[in-house]
Amino acid sequence: MWTYHPDLLARPVPRYTSYPTAAEFTGAVCSSDMAGGLANLDVNENVSLYLHIPFCREICWYCGCNTGAATRQARLDAYVGRLHEEIDLVAAQLGGRGRVRRIALGGGSPNAIAPTAFSALLEHVERAFRTNRPIVSVELDPRGFDRNWAAALADAKIQRASLGVQSFDTTVQKLIGRVQPHAHIARTVELLRQAGIESLNFDLMYGLPSQDSAVLLETLEAAVSLAPDRLAVFGYAHVPQLIPRQRRIDQTRLPGSAERFHQAADAHAFLVAKGFQPVGFDHFARPDDPLAVAARRGQLRRNFQGFTDDTASCLLGVGASAISGFPDRLVQNEKNTGKWHLAISAGRFPVERGIYRSPGDRVRGRAIEQLLCEGEVDLASVLDQTCLRAPLLDFEQRGLLAWHGSTIVLADDALPYARAIAARIDAYRDQSAGRFSNAV
Ligand code: SF4
Known part of the structure; x- marks a missing residue:
């Protein structure tokens, strides 16, 4: 059992999805630094590509991601069109260097765009870059996921998917602005398995309003009954001064620090008892899942997407706010989609900030x-x-x-x-x- 030492946890700390962390990025890094990073790649260097879709069907109140509501089709179409242009910009600068071994689509919610637009993006990536049987993964919002999306994933032979679940409890769901019935999540899982998804992750959260350990354990029980291959259990970080949409969350109903600690400990003990292998400090995987295997072999890595079995030293981020990582530099795209559009339309890499390592x-x-x-x-x-x-x-x-x-x-x-x-x-x-x- 974990022992609670509040003094050791009193200070907020980074999640360390990069080092230096994004808090150290400055505006001294610009478009030419992205061009230089791409130009330095070796011909056969393994590259992982990340495509960011900053839109969601509905905005969850707790969410700290750079995302907006997918309310206007014209805006989505314009964004996806520009994403194609950015793919071409990056590919032209690479000039055939690098081999794309992984493709990840995240956001936001990639399924905020049409399944046909998703398929066209993947086809474009395959044409624009040298790829080598890439592993493709996609983050999905169960809300809005349907048969058409499942068919698109099956056609593209997508192997990995991550579902935003957070909590199965209907009271908690209402208090965080993310209502998604259990039956719909179960149906989504069924469609994903039929589509050939081999590794399925659920994102869950503790420390949510009105959540105590009993409520959390019910969610974990419900999650495990749907047989995911991986689970990530994150602590909700309430920082409304930084994330205005969190002001809708009733902070009087949030569990205190000690309760949060015990929820994290209970989740860990529960999942281990159910046969999941802990991976890093907040992930769990079935022992035969590639993430668990990588952890046992000492090949686990940490990048912008969290704990991963991806060992590529170069990660190219495409889309508003996406971060690219090269051995000697980190480069982040404009978060503001308007500025991002403008830069690409002018033929420039849409870089806002970054840092040299x-x-x-x-x-x-x-x-x-x-x-x-x-x-x-x-x-x-x-x-x-x-x-x-x-x-x-x-x-x-x-x-x-x-x-x-x-x-x-x-x-x-x-x-x-x-x-x-x-x-x-x-x-x-x-x-x-x-x-x-x-x-x-
Ligand atoms: S679906 Fe995911 S990315 Fe979109 S608002 Fe909710 S938590 Fe944020």
Whole structure:
């Protein structure tokens, strides 16, 4: 059982889907830096492509994603048309370099666009880039998912899908502005399996309004009964000062910090008892799922999409707000879709900001990734470990980590503290603590 140390979780910390984190990005990185990153790729370098669709059928009140309501068909059509142009811009700059081994569509909700538009996008990617039997994954909103979408996924031979579920509880659903009946989610799962989806993930949340451990466990029971291959269980981060749409959530009904911690612990214990393998600090997978296999083999990675079995060193993001990651730089597209449109129509990469990764950043970033993915890391290369021993002392004294020479090893019950421990290795912290969520 996990032990609650509120003082160790008091400080908001990043999720570390990149290092340096997006909070360190600046406007000093621009279109030419994206062009340079693409020009530096090796001919046969494995590349993962991410296509961002920033629209949803309905906007959930808790959501922190860069997304808007898909209310006007003309706006969606214009966006998808421009996405095709951005694909051509990127492909032209690559000039045949790189091999696309993974394609992920996320958002927002990719199924906010028409299934025919989705199929056309994938076909365009296959024509524009050198691909090599890519693994294709897609995030889906059960609301609006139907037979036509299932047929499009089957035709495109999509292997992986992730469903936004969050909670099966009808009271919680109303309080977060995401009403989706259990029967509809079950039907969506049935259609996805018939369409050939091999690896199916559910995103779930704890710390939601009116949710206690009993309510959460009912959701987990309902989720497991639908036989997903993976589950991600995220803590809801209530930051209405940063995400105005969260003001619709009644914060008087939110569980407190201790209750949140116990919900995370109960979810972990429940899923492990059901045979799921914990992956990182908030994912779970059936032992034969590629994510669980990667974790056991020490091949788990962390990128903008969370924990992944994708080992590509280059991730190309296409679409408004999408982030591209190269070994030496991180580059983020314009979040504002108007500016994004304008840049592409002018033939420029629509870059808003980013950061160059110094050699020290890369070493530290790899150390943080390893700590979060494997639960241990040799810090010999990070710097003088004597400088790190003091910042990590409070975790060491509570038995949450141990030093073996220059290696730190997290204890089994240190998972909820992993991000907080990583933040002590992060050279940038202290500068922007107010922009993050609590680790649990
Ligand atoms: S469907 Fe997903 S991306 Fe869209 S608003 Fe809801 S949580 Fe956000």
